[in-house]
Amino acid sequence: MIKIAIYPGSFDPVTYGHLDIIKRGLQIFDQLTIGVLHNPNKKTLFSTEERMAMLKEVTKDMPAVTVTSFDGLLVNFVRTRQANVIIRGLRAVSDFEYEMQMALMNRKLAENVDTIFLMPAEPYTYLSSSIVKEIVAEGGQATKFVPPQVEEKLRQKFSLTKE
Numbered sequence: 001m002i003k004i005a006i007y008p009g010s011f012d013p014v015t016y017g018h019l020d021i022i023k024r025g026l027q028i029f030d031q032l033t034i035g036v037l038h039n040p041n042k043k044t045l046f047s048t049e050e051r052m053a054m055l056k057e058v059t060k061d062m063p064a065v066t067v068t069s070f071d072g073l074l075v076n077f078v079r080t081r082q083a084n085v086i087i088r089g090l091r092a093v094s095d096f097e098y099e100m101q102m103a104l105m106n107r108k109l110a111e112n113v114d115t116i117f118l119m120p121a122e123p124y125t126y127l128s129s130s131i132v133k134e135i136v137a138e139g140g141q142a143t144k145f146v147p148p149q150v151e152e153k154l155r156q157k158f159s160l161t162k163e
């Protein structure tokens with residue numbers, strides 16, 4: 001039986017931290033379905049389509065990865081994909097409380113759905129999409145944090161395109 005896991009998130013935008021979790025997930029599961037949250041009430045810098053396009057671009061050499069979007073409850077999305085495992089990255093203790101609440105609530109909603117936490121490589125433990133957006137918005141370099149295509153998209157958003 002093929003083992004499929006769902007990797008959900010906002011991915012606004014995808015970072016090297018996310019990619020690290022994707023690669024780790026692929027060592028455990030046969031297929032990984034990335035679920036990009038589409039929630040018009042949640043303000044994002046990039047549209048759902050833009051976030052998906054960036055993820056597709058940076059995972060194009062990973063045939064076991066599928067990029068899709070979802071709205072509504074995560075557990076319903078997991079069920080429609082015939083999966084029962086959710087992957088989440090856990091960076092520091094500060095992530096833990098929110099992640100535990102989500103994992104346990106998701107389990108209440110769908111008893112057979114489990115959440116597996118993967119820790120990113122050390123250099124990515126302090127990395128987040130929000131902090132990368134702030135760095136680029138203020139004219140800083142994000143080369144170490146996001147793939148070049150993503151950095152370019154960030155620069156375009158903040159109208160900092162190189163001459």
Ligand code: PNS
Pocket residue numbers: 008009010011037072073074075101102103105106
């Ligand atoms: O990258 P993020 O923003 O930390 O991801 C959060 C995400 C998308 C996993 C979470 O907000 C989510 O699952 N939203 C869907 C709505 C839902 O199911 N909420 C109940 C979870 S307990």
